[in-house]
Amino acid sequence: MKFTLEIWRQENGEDAGSFSSHEVDDVSPDTSFLEMLDILNEKLTESGGEPIAFDSDCREGICGMCSLVINGEAHGPKRATTTCQLYMRHFPDGASITVEPWRSGAFPVVRDLAVDRSAFDRIMRAGGYVTVHSGPKPDPNDVPVNPEISEKALDASTCIGCGACVAACPNGAAMLYTAAKVSHLSLLPQGQPERQERVQKMVAQMEEEGFGSCRNYGECEAQCPKSISIDFIGHMNRELLRATVIEPTDLRGEMKTQ
Amino acid sequence: MSRIAKYYGSIIGKKAVVAVTGLMLLGFLILHSIGNLKGFLPPNSAGEPDIDVYAHFLTVMGEPLLPDMVALWAIRIILIIALILHVVTVSKLAAHNRRARPVAYRNHKHVAATLPARWMFVTGGIILTFLVIHLLQFTTGTLDPTPIVYGCVYSNLYYAFQQWWILLFYVGALSMVGLHVFHGAWSAFQTLGVDNPDRNRKLRGFALGTAAFLVLGFLSLPTLMYLDVMKHPNAYGESCVLSDGRSE
Numbered sequence: 081m082k083f084t085l086e087i088w089r090q091e092n093g094e095d096a097g098s099f100s101s102h103e104v105d106d107v108s109p110d111t112s113f114l115e116m117l118d119i120l121n122e123k124l125t126e127s128g129g130e131p132i133a134f135d136s137d138c139r140e141g142i143c144g145m146c147s148l149v150i151n152g153e154a155h156g157p158k159r160a161t162t163t164c165q166l167y168m169r170h171f172p173d174g175a176s177i178t179v180e181p182w183r184s185g186a187f188p189v190v191r192d193l194a195v196d197r198s199a200f201d202r203i204m205r206a207g208g209y210v211t212v213h214s215g216p217k218p219d220p221n222d223v224p225v226n227p228e229i230s231e232k233a234l235d236a237s238t239c240i241g242c243g244a245c246v247a248a249c250p251n252g253a254a255m256l257y258t259a260a261k262v263s264h265l266s267l268l269p270q271g272q273p274e275r276q277e278r279v280q281k282m283v284a285q286m287e288e289e290g291f292g293s294c295r296n297y298g299e300c301e302a303q304c305p306k307s308i309s310i311d312f313i314g315h316m317n318r319e320l321l322r323a324t325v326i327e328p329t330d331l332r333g334e335m336k337t338q
Numbered sequence: 339m340s341r342i343a344k345y346y347g348s349i350i351g352k353k354a355v356v357a358v359t360g361l362m363l364l365g366f367l368i369l370h371s372i373g374n375l376k377g378f379l380p381p382n383s384a385g386e387p388d389i390d391v392y393a394h395f396l397t398v399m400g401e402p403l404l405p406d407m408v409a410l411w412a413i414r415i416i417l418i419i420a421l422i423l424h425v426v427t428v429s430k431l432a433a434h435n436r437r438a439r440p441v442a443y444r445n446h447k448h449v450a451a452t453l454p455a456r457w458m459f460v461t462g463g464i465i466l467t468f469l470v471i472h473l474l475q476f477t478t479g480t481l482d483p484t485p486i487v488y489g490c491v492y493s494n495l496y497y498a499f500q501q502w503w504i505l506l507f508y509v510g511a512l513s514m515v516g517l518h519v520f521h522g523a524w525s526a527f528q529t530l531g532v533d534n535p536d537r538n539r540k541l542r543g544f545a546l547g548t549a550a551f552l553v554l555g556f557l558s559l560p561t562l563m564y565l566d567v568m569k570h571p572n573a574y575g576e577s578c579v580l581s582d583g584r585s586e
Contacts, residue, residue: 086444097441099444149443149445149446151445151447152443152445152446152447153447153449178444178445180443180444180445183439183441183442183443184438184439185437185438185439185440186438248449250446250448250451250456251435251438251439252435252438252439253435253438283348283349283350284348287348287349290437290438291438292349292434292435292438292439293349293350293352293353293431293434293435294349294350294353294529295435295455295458295525296455296521296524296525296528296529297448297450297451297455297456298450298451299448299449299450299451301450302449302450303449303450309535310528311533311534311535313528314528314529314531314532314533314534315531316350316531317350317353317354317528317529317530317531318530318531319531320345320348320350320351321345321354321530321531324341324344324345324348324351325341325342325345329341
């Protein structure tokens with residue numbers, strides 16, 4: 081198979097960047113998208129050029145390291161699939177393919193197609209944890225959990241933190257990511273002690289990073305490689321309303337009669 | 339109050355304010371369109387059109403507890419505040435969102451967003467402009483290409499909608515309302531965390547149904563007046579007829 085690639089090249093964060101055109105020939109249909117980029121990089125290196133920088137790690141669709149907006153869609157045209165699990169057979173022969181990095185003010189470009197996603201780590205650090213006791217190991221199934229709720233929490237926990245939701249959102253919002261993390265922990269009994277402050281802190285951090293707001297387009301869910309539901313966004317909105325407006329802030333204050 | 343301020347400070351809280359004010363405005367639109375449908379009801383014993391009687395009721399609503407116009411103005415003020423909050427908050431969010439993606443994509447596909455969802459800002463802007471013109475025409479009577487007489491709602495509507503261009507203008511504006519409500523009436527519930535997989539179909543059905551009801555409800559009377567299906571205002575009592583045989 082033969083492809084014409086329009087790839088975003090950018091020296092570093094200060095560079096303005098631009099697209100450059102590359103031809104790849106003789107590509108097997110069973111080559112993955114990232115392998116195709118590897119082949120192109122080999123060619124570029126051999127001819128004395130600079131290889132294209134892009135992120136990848138496990139190449140099994142579970143680590144969340146690969147990215148790329150391919151022909152305008154995060155992780156390419158195949159639904160519920162990461163870029164590393166995308167194969168060249170998913171494209172018509174002779175196709176022209178545009179490859180861009182995640183575009184978000186909170187994800188600065190490091191080089192070419194690689195972006196810095198540490199904004200997600202800072203959101204996690206703000207509240208994505210649970211307290212555990214340091215005593216003896218509890219028995220398995222010690223804490224009863226409704227299996228339906230546990231399944232729902234597991235659905236949220238399938239988020240691999242790749243940032244496709246931000247890339248896909250016309251507003252550059254990180255609502256789906258933050259909502260998946262908030263919901264995952266707040267649904268389970270282990271996450272109850274921090275439930276109130278978790279949503280407040282994570283949402284505050286999400287805003288501080290400069291992510292946009294939600295307009296209920298549903299692009300995030302559609303382009304999420306794990307198909308995480310926008311139901312979790314509703315869940316997070318409810319959690320924030322409860323934590324900020326409904327629950328008392330003074331839990332042990334004095335009360336008088338009159 | 340500080341909690342509300344803190345909540346409004348967050349982008350999720352701002353969206354919730356947009357949702358709540360949007361639902362308030364939607365509630366008003368539903369009542370307004372039901373009010374307009376009174377144009378189809380038979381006149382009272384004095385021969386006054388039912389819609390004129392209803393319009394008069396709105397001015398004396400709450401009596402004898404409240405003086406004239408008090409209840410009406412209380413509702414108007416609440417709606418004006420809701421509208422201002424709705425528009426100002428949405429503008430703030432839009433400015434925030436523009437900053438979130440400083441470098442645009444060359445190619446960005448929409449795979450899930452519906453056209454009404456993507457055009458909310460445009461339809462909203464058109465509705466706001468329409469609202470100003472609509473109030474200047476039928477509430478204050480400042481814009482009067484056709485005769486407008488205080489209290490004569492039926493004849494005001496009738497003479498206005500004899501003009502094809504006025505009807506066309508209202509058809510255009512109401513289509514914008516329909517598109518805005520189609521997305522907004524569902525989106526508000528999702529923003530408030532009320533939507534979930536159990537209710538999703540019903541809430542989207544509610545939004546579609548409300549949008550259709552508003553468009554058809556608002557446009558039915560003007561369209562039938564234009565097509566001369568509705569009675570001429572002179573067929574109702576004397577109160578809104580002037581010497582030249584038309585209302586002024």
